[in-house]
Every structure is written in C-alpha cells, then in structure tokens.
Amino acid sequence: MTARTLYRRLVDSHTVAVLDEQNVLLFCDLHLMNEYTSPQAFAGLHERGLEVPVPGQNMAVVSHIIPTAAVTPRVIGDPASALQARTLEANCARHGISLFDANDPLQGIEHVVAPEHGMVRPGMVVICGDSHTTTHGALGALGFGIGTTELEHVLATQTLAYPVARDMRIGIDGALPEGTTVKDLILMVLGTIGAEGARGYVVEFTGPAIAALSVESRLTLCNMTLEAGARGALIAPDQTTIGYVLERAPDITGDTRDLALAHWATLRSDADAQFDVEHRFEAGSVVPHVSWGTSPDQVMPINGRVPRPDQQDDEATRQATRRALGYTRLSPGAPIEGIPVQHVFIGSCTNARIEDLRAASDVVRGRTVARGVRAMVVPGSGAVRRQAEAEGLDRLFTDAGFEWRKPGCSMCLAMNDDVVGAGERCASTTNRNFEGRQGRGSVTHLMSPPMAAAAAITGTISDVRRLQRRPTLTPGSQS
Amino acid sequence: MTETAVIEGRAAALAIDNLDTDQIMPKQFLRGIDKSGLDKGLLYDLRFDENGRPKPDCVLNRPDYADVSILISGSNFGCGSSREHAVWGLLEFGIRAVVASSFAEIFYSNAVNNRLMLVTLPQDKIARALADAADPNRNHVSIDVATLRFRSASVDAPFALSARHRRMFLEGLDVIGMTLTYRQQIGAFAERHWSEQPWLRDVAARTYQRLHSP
Numbered sequence: 001m002t003a004r005t006l007y008r009r010l011v012d013s014h015t016v017a018v019l020d021e022q023n024v025l026l027f028c029d030l031h032l033m034n035e036y037t038s039p040q041a042f043a044g045l046h047e048r049g050l051e052v053p054v055p056g057q058n059m060a061v062v063s064h065i066i067p068t069a070a071v072t073p074r075v076i077g078d079p080a081s082a083l084q085a086r087t088l089e090a091n092c093a094r095h096g097i098s099l100f101d102a103n104d105p106l107q108g109i110e111h112v113v114a115p116e117h118g119m120v121r122p123g124m125v126v127i128c129g130d131s132h133t134t135t136h137g138a139l140g141a142l143g144f145g146i147g148t149t150e151l152e153h154v155l156a157t158q159t160l161a162y163p164v165a166r167d168m169r170i171g172i173d174g175a176l177p178e179g180t181t182v183k184d185l186i187l188m189v190l191g192t193i194g195a196e197g198a199r200g201y202v203v204e205f206t207g208p209a210i211a212a213l214s215v216e217s218r219l220t221l222c223n224m225t226l227e228a229g230a231r232g233a234l235i236a237p238d239q240t241t242i243g244y245v246l247e248r249a250p251d252i253t254g255d256t257r258d259l260a261l262a263h264w265a266t267l268r269s270d271a272d273a274q275f276d277v278e279h280r281f282e283a284g285s286v287v288p289h290v291s292w293g294t295s296p297d298q299v300m301p302i303n304g305r306v307p308r309p310d311q312q313d314d315e316a317t318r319q320a321t322r323r324a325l326g327y328t329r330l331s332p333g334a335p336i337e338g339i340p341v342q343h344v345f346i347g348s349c350t351n352a353r354i355e356d357l358r359a360a361s362d363v364v365r366g367r368t369v370a371r372g373v374r375a376m377v378v379p380g381s382g383a384v385r386r387q388a389e390a391e392g393l394d395r396l397f398t399d400a401g402f403e404w405r406k407p408g409c410s411m412c413l414a415m416n417d418d419v420v421g422a423g424e425r426c427a428s429t430t431n432r433n434f435e436g437r438q439g440r441g442s443v444t445h446l447m448s449p450p451m452a453a454a455a456a457i458t459g460t461i462s463d464v465r466r467l468q469r470r471p472t473l474t475p476g477s478q479s
Numbered sequence: 480m481t482e483t484a485v486i487e488g489r490a491a492a493l494a495i496d497n498l499d500t501d502q503i504m505p506k507q508f509l510r511g512i513d514k515s516g517l518d519k520g521l522l523y524d525l526r527f528d529e530n531g532r533p534k535p536d537c538v539l540n541r542p543d544y545a546d547v548s549i550l551i552s553g554s555n556f557g558c559g560s561s562r563e564h565a566v567w568g569l570l571e572f573g574i575r576a577v578v579a580s581s582f583a584e585i586f587y588s589n590a591v592n593n594r595l596m597l598v599t600l601p602q603d604k605i606a607r608a609l610a611d612a613a614d615p616n617r618n619h620v621s622i623d624v625a626t627l628r629f630r631s632a633s634v635d636a637p638f639a640l641s642a643r644h645r646r647m648f649l650e651g652l653d654v655i656g657m658t659l660t661y662r663q664q665i666g667a668f669a670e671r672h673w674s675e676q677p678w679l680r681d682v683a684a685r686t687y688q689r690l691h692s693p
C-alpha cells in the first residue's frame with residue numbers, strides 16, 4: 001500500500017463514497033453549531049421537511065451574541081440577538097440536539113467547550129459553521145469550518161461533499177524560549193508564509209517543539225493556522241493527547257480503552273509519506289510578536305519597527321502596507337513597542353483557556369492596570385471561568401483592575417456590546433486584526449496572553465520579557 | 480445553452496487584497512434568522528461613513544456604476560470568517576460574479592452553493608481587468624461559463640472551473656438532494672464506523688448528558 005499522510009488516513013476512514021476525482025462524501029463525527037450561522041440552515045431543512053438523522057453527533061452553543069457582563073441570569077437585551085438564541089433553542093429542542101444555552105453553567109465558545117469535556121477525540125471529523133474549527137486538529141481530529149448551506153447538508157445527511165485538500169507539513173525544531181508562547185510562534189509562521197500561505201492545504205505540524213507543547217497550546221496553534229488559509233491543521237496524537245482525552249472521557253474504559261489506544265496509535269503519517277509542500281522553522285528564534293496591520297500575517301517582533309511601504313519588494317505589498325498603515329495609523333519606521341493602547345482583551349477561542357489565563361495572571365500578579373486602559377478577561381467557557389476562580393485568578397485580575405467577565409466570543413468579533421471605539425487601540429489575544437473587526441475604526445494588535453497582560457500594566461505595547469520576574473536570586477549572586 | 484451560461488454586465492474595481500468577510504458583511508448585519516436585508520450591509524464600512532451617509536468616492540455609490548453586477552478584486556478574496564452572509568449579501572446587491580487572483584476556500588464553497596460565479600485569473604490579467612473596470616467607458620465584462628472564458632476591454636482569457644462546480648452553476652444541482660440518494664450507504668457506513676470506534680457514537684449527546692446529570 002502506498003504511504004499515506006495522517007490527513008489522507010482521516011479522509012479515507014471517513015469516505016462514504018467517492019463522488020469524482022476531487023470530491024468525496026465525507027462522514028462527520030461531530031458537528032458543532034452556534035446561534036448566528038445555523039438558523040438559515042435549519043430553516044432550509046424544515047422547508048424540505050427533513051429530520052436530523054443522528055442528533056447525537058451534533059451539539060450547539062450560544063456564544064457570539066451573548067453579553068458578557070458578570071450578571072446572573074444572563075439576558076440578551078438586543079431583540080434580534082435574543083431571537084437568534086430563541087431560534088437555536090427551538091431548533092435544538094425540535095431535533096433533540098444538545099444545547100449549552102445562555103445560562104448553562106458550562107456555556108462557552110464552541111472550540112473551547114467541545115475539547116475541554118472530551119467531546120473531541122483523535123481520528124474524528126469535526127465540523128462547524130465557524131472557520132476556526134481547525135482548532136480540533138490539535139487532538140488529531142480533522143476539523144474545518146463550513147458555510148450555512150453545508151451546515152444544512154450535514155444536518156440532513158451527517159455527511160459533506162468534500163473536496164480533498166493537499167498536504168503541507170510544517171516542522172518546528174528546537175524549543176520555545178522563555179517569555180514566548182505558541183502564539184508568538186504561529187504569528188511568526190503567519191508572517192513568513194502569509195495569509196494565503198496554506199490556502200488549499202491541510203497542515204500537519206511536527207517536530208520537537210510541537211511534541212513539547214501542551215494540548216492547550218496545540219489548540220491555539222491549530223486555531224490560528226486558519227489565518228494562513230489552511231483547510232485544516234493537524235498534530236498526530238501522542239501521549240500528551242491521549243492523557244488529555246482519557247482524563248476527559250470517562251466513557252472510554254476497559255476494552256473500549258484498549259481498542260481506542262490501538263486505533264489512535266495508527267493516526268500518524270507514514271515515514272515515507274509525501275507532502276506537497278514542506279516548511280521548517282526554528283522555535284529557538286521565536287521572540288514575542290505583535291501585529292501592526294489589518295491582516296494576521298502583518299506581524300513583527302516586539303523589538304521591530306513598523307514597515308516602510310516604499311521598502312517593500314513588490315507593488316502589491318507596497319499597496320497593502322500603505323493601506324494597512326493608513327488604517328492602523330502607525331508611522332513607517334517607528335518602533336512598535338511603546339504604542340499606547342486603550343483596551344486590553346484577553347479572550348477568544350484562540351487564547352481563553354485556563355493555561356492562557358494562568359500565563360496572563362503571572363504577569364499581572366501584584367501590579368495594576370495602567371490609567372486610561374480598559375482591560376477585560378473573558379474566559380472561553382463556564383468551566384474555564386470556574387477553574388480560574390478556584391485558583392484565585394479572578395481576584396488577581398480584578399485586584400489589578402481588570403474586568404472579570406462571563407464567557408463568550410465578546411470583543412473577538414464585537415457582535416455583543418463589547419466593542420472597541422473608533423480610533424482606539426486594543427491589545428488582543430484573538431486571531432483577527434481585520435479592519436473594523438472589534439468595532440468600526442478600531443485597531444487590533446494581536447499578541448499572546450502574557451503580552452496582552454503586559455500591555456495592560458504598562459498601557460502600551462510592551463515586551464513582556466521586561467516584566468517577567470526572574471526566580472529570586474540569592475544575595476551576592478548578582479553580577 | 481441556458482441563459483445563465485453567460486454573465487455580462489458592468490464591472491467595478493475593488494483593488495484590495497485579503498478582502499475579508501468581516502468587511503464584506505460586518506457583524507451588525509449577522510443578527511437575522513433569515514437571509515433578507517443583507518444588501519444593505521454589503522461592504523458597509525467602504526460604502527458608508529460613520530454617520531451612515533454614502534461615501535461619494537466609493538465606486539459602489541457612483542451613479543454610473545448603479546447597475547454593477549461584477550466585482551474585480553485582489554488576492555485571497557473572502558478570507559476570514561465562514562459567514563455565508565457575505566455571499567448572500569453580494570447576490571442581494573446584484574453581484575453575480577467576482578473575479579480575483581485567488582479566493583479563500585470556505586468562501587469559494589459558499590459561493591458555489593449559491594451560484595455566485597467566481598473567476599480566478601492570474602495577477603497580470605487581474606491588473607488589466609482592474610484598470611478596465613475603473614474606466615466607466617470600458618468596464619463591460621462577459622464571463623462565459625460554458626466555454627470558460629473571461630472578457631473585458633483588454634483581457635480575453637480562459638479560466639478554470641471544476642466539472643462539478645460548472646454543473647452546479649449551470650444546472651443548479653441540488654447537492655443535498657443528491658446526497659440523500661446515498662442514504663443507505665451512509666447508514667451502513669455509520670454502523671461499521673461505530674462498531675469499530677464505539678466511543679464516537681452519540682458522542683455529543685452522551686457527553687452532554689454526563690455533564691448535566693445530577
């Protein structure tokens with residue numbers, strides 16, 4: 001048999017039928033839904049008079065429109081948004097689909113809720129009407145986003161007509177230096193390969209730096225790979241993955257467990273499998289990164305200077321740079337460090353898991369948010385919020401002057417009332433710095449949770465490494 | 480040939496790379512439960528100022544472009560969010576085709592599923608097509624889906640489209656209806672799949688019940 005990549009294995013093991021030379025009918029194990037991309041799909045389903053054949057493989061959350069103010073119960077004030085939530089509720093009830101509704105204590109962002117409770121398992125196909133479904137590749141599952149017409153197709157058939165992608169491998173050597181996170185790594189990768197550098201490909205991440213990552217960091221990495229245009233992002237399951245999943249999936253025990261472990265061991269690319277494109281990066285060279293423009297590949301190291309349009313290689317980049325700087329109002333050649341921010345947002349499906357909050361809280365501990373900065377933490381889910389409170393992180397943040405809010409997408413796309421004003425800047429742990437994403441005329445600077453925390457403390461875009469505390473030195477040992 | 484085989488009309492130039500779906504259809508227009516009214520939201524921040532007044536310099540507001548039906552744009556058109564509202568909005572606005580040097584993948588599927596024609600041309604041809612579209616006297620474009628040819632005042636070029644997508648466009652295939660003819664195979668596949676990997680069956684419902692049992 002010819003050597004196969006992990007990606008091809010996942011496609012082959014989910015192929016119900018081959019439709020033509022490019023497309024297969026792909027079986028979907030887990031379908032996640034939210035309130036704003038699903039209503040038209042259900043409406044289409046109802047028009048056809050169809051039922052959902054296997055409701056147990058589908059799950060829904062209310063996440064995008066929900067206000068995050070720390071009040072109970074949570075009430076969606078905006079009438080149109082409230083109607084969306086009610087519509088989702090009615091659709092889920094009608095078809096017997098599990099729903100984490102606005103006041104469910106475990107409510108949260110779909111890409112946080114599904115993995116943290118062991119719903120995502122290696123070898124699955126996971127789909128959602130949301131582009132960042134690539135997140136779940138962190139657990140060796142093929143995850144990808146779909147549109148609403150496709151959502152209707154999945155609801156009606158539990159399958160998708162799926163064009164098979166090409167294979168890309170990104171190897172990461174070495175180890176991430178202290179003071180950096182996987183967010184800095186992926187921002188660096190995006191800066192190198194570009195916003196369409198992985199368009200048409202499913203990316204498999206390999207190498208020692210990947211093996212050393214926790215599952216939470218892997219989720220961040222695969223989440224943001226979408227910003228290179230990838231059709232999917234994968235990390236072959238290893239002991240880290242298996243430990244994470246088994247801890248969260250108490251139903252996998254005894255014989256089932258043996259069966260699962262044997263199956264998961266096959267989920268890797270053959271040694272001689274061919275990838276259409278390969279990239280290699282050195283993790284040791286990663287420094288904290290921030291975005292300066294309006295596309296997630298417009299990033300730079302914290303010690304860098306804002307690019308000069310006239311020094312770019314080609315006319316397209318010159319124009320894109322000019323346009324982006326026109327929007328972000330940064331001066332060509334100026335250092336990025338020291339640019340004042342008015343907002344700090346720690347949240348989103350990229351960086352609102354417990355590990356992210358711990359990393360940010362380490363920087364915040366014993367310090368206060370700079371004057372004139374509105375800083376907020378929006379945990380990715382109810383479970384994350386509770387865990388953080390059990391560890392006292394909420395107090396740490398609120399003592400410093402952060403708002404400690406309820407879970408949701410919040411300022412990541414500003415569909416609720418968490419909005420950055422025109423002309424204001426936000427240090428944000430999210431995944432997109434598009435024009436207007438966080439509010440009309442708002443400027444987003446993407447960065448890691450510790451970097452966002454540092455920005456909150458200093459009031460400017462800052463190198464977190466300056467704020468990080470060294471282990472206490474014994475007297476006399478200082479040079 | 481069916482009449483939908485040729486898309487002809489006035490083209491407008493939006494010379495922007497990475498024109499993302501947040502810009503094509505901003506979030507404030509995503510609060511509906513149907514597809515209506517999205518023409519108002521199309522490219523809102525490009526078309527309107529902060530007080531909701533049309534920006535006169537935006538090509539889509541110019542009287543001589545009132546009947547525009549084709550957009551010419553840069554690379555990676557439709558990147559970002561999976562929101563199909565972007566495609567619905569373009570169609571409701573009267574756009575029947577977008578021509579660019581590349582398209583984001585989810586946007587591409589969404590367009591195909593709604594019969595919004597997408598034409599991919601090499602960058603040098605896009606540059607010329609953009610210049611043609613910017614001139615109101617030479618911005619007539621024709622896209623022949625049967626022969627796969629794009630024509631503007633100074634470009635006459637073939638373009639590629641998979642056989643499946645061409646059929647979907649020309650015949651308006653009902654993909655869900657077609658897949659439903661595979662019902663039995665899907666059922667048999669699922670049974671086999673779940674007997675091999677029993678931990679996948681009803682995984683969402685079972686997890687939910689475990690979490691919500693008293």
Ligand code: SF4
Nearest residue numbers: 132348349409412413
């Ligand atoms: S947190 Fe942001 S990127 Fe993630 S699902 Fe919500 S809106 Fe989308």
